[in-house]
Amino acid sequence: MTRAFNFAAGPAAIPTEVLEQARDEMLDYQGTGVSIMEMSHRSRAFVDIAEEAEANFRELLNIPEEYEVLFLQGGATLQFSMVPLNLLREKTSADYVNTGSWSTKAIKEARRFCDVNVVANAEDDHFDHIPSHDTWSLDADAAYLHICSNETIGGVQFQDFPETDVPLVADMSSDILSRPVDVSRFGVIYAGAQKNIGPAGLTVVIVHSDLVGHARQETPSLLDYAVHAGSGSMSNTPPTYAWYLASLVFRWLKNNGGLEAMETRNRNKANKLYGAIERSNFYRCPVAVEARSMMNVPFTLPDPSFDEVFLAAAEARGLLNLKGHRSVGGMRASLYNAVPEAAVDALIEFMNEFEHDRR
Numbered sequence: 001m002t003r004a005f006n007f008a009a010g011p012a013a014i015p016t017e018v019l020e021q022a023r024d025e026m027l028d029y030q031g032t033g034v035s036i037m038e039m040s041h042r043s044r045a046f047v048d049i050a051e052e053a054e055a056n057f058r059e060l061l062n063i064p065e066e067y068e069v070l071f072l073q074g075g076a077t078l079q080f081s082m083v084p085l086n087l088l089r090e091k092t093s094a095d096y097v098n099t100g101s102w103s104t105k106a107i108k109e110a111r112r113f114c115d116v117n118v119v120a121n122a123e124d125d126h127f128d129h130i131p132s133h134d135t136w137s138l139d140a141d142a143a144y145l146h147i148c149s150n151e152t153i154g155g156v157q158f159q160d161f162p163e164t165d166v167p168l169v170a171d172m173s174s175d176i177l178s179r180p181v182d183v184s185r186f187g188v189i190y191a192g193a194q195k196n197i198g199p200a201g202l203t204v205v206i207v208h209s210d211l212v213g214h215a216r217q218e219t220p221s222l223l224d225y226a227v228h229a230g231s232g233s234m235s236n237t238p239p240t241y242a243w244y245l246a247s248l249v250f251r252w253l254k255n256n257g258g259l260e261a262m263e264t265r266n267r268n269k270a271n272k273l274y275g276a277i278e279r280s281n282f283y284r285c286p287v288a289v290e291a292r293s294m295m296n297v298p299f300t301l302p303d304p305s306f307d308e309v310f311l312a313a314a315e316a317r318g319l320l321n322l323k324g325h326r327s328v329g330g331m332r333a334s335l336y337n338a339v340p341e342a343a344v345d346a347l348i349e350f351m352n353e354f355e356h357d358r359r
């Protein structure tokens with residue numbers, strides 16, 4: 001068996017050790033005689049998995065006690081509406097920073113529920129940077145301020161977070177667990193699992209308990225944070241298998257030095273690739289240096305007519321899923337926690353050869 005180097009943006013690479021353990025436990029989970037997929041979410045075996053997952057996740061991110069951790073479905077996209085439904089209360093507006101495609105989608109959905117004040121917008125610059133915090137026109141009366149910490153498509157990442165008087169809400173789908181974060185600065189952090197946690201189908205929400213229990217009256221119960229917080233995220237059947245795989249990934253992260261070690265690894269991988277792009281006169285990264293993402297590295301070739309040849313030759317080398325998002329074109333290498341440094345080295349070697357052959 002050979003495993004390819006997988007640069008997919010999401011669903012994305014999962015650590016090989018995790019998949020091996022899942023394989024070994026697939027048919028008979030620890031002597032129970034059944035697969036985790038086949039057992040009740042209320043069984044002792046599954047409840048133990050769920051509890052371990054939450055404990056390890058809390059430990060990894062150093063989550064203070066006054067925060068709830070929810071294991072939900074619906075993807076990050078459903079949070080685009082759950083956030084306003086739960087946080088607006090009697091307020092009529094919320095502040096949003098627009099740094100790319102995912103911010104734009106969050107804004108569009110929030111407009112169904114309230115007035116959205118776009119306090120900073122990088123759209124006119126093709127989302128190539130993050131407007132500096134001191135230029136944002138914040139509203140003291142907004143229900144919350146929403147940001148996307150890492151724009152998966154544009155490759156733009158917050159390096160530091162704004163000070164706010166209103167609750168700060170962050171879509172961290174594509175950089176959660178990639179570096180330590182001070183959770184106490186946030187009201188809500190949410191992330192779809194399929195980028196940096198595990199398989200699709202699971203969404204993790206970290207929410208301050210002050211923000212739980214105030215959903216709008218007409219909110220469907222499954223969209224109410226309080227319903228999930230009050231039931232251990234088991235108000236209905238949760239995505240048990242995805243939750244189990246997430247628990248294995250959390251264990252893997254702990255065994256590999258936690259988030260400080262991940263940040264060092266991730267920074268090193270990203271620096272190598274950005275360095276190679278900078279040194280060449282062939283590849284180009286469209287993002288301002290200070291906003292470049294450690295997780296998603298977009299780059300272009302001198303002429304889009306090279307793209308298909310590049311992708312085919314990369315694939316033949318076992319370097320997969322480098323095609324940029326259809327909305328921006330070019331290439332994108334996603335370097336999540338599960339992507340080893342050897343993958344980056346192999347990619348750089350290939351890129352250098354490809355450039356050399358075209359000169």
Ligand SMILES: *Cc1c(COP(=O)(O)O)cnc(C)c1O
Pocket residue numbers: 010074075076077078102148150151152171172173174192193195
């Ligand atoms: C992938 C992604 C989403 C959408 O996630 P779904 O799970 O498909 O709903 C939202 N925000 C960001 C930053 C993402 O990377």
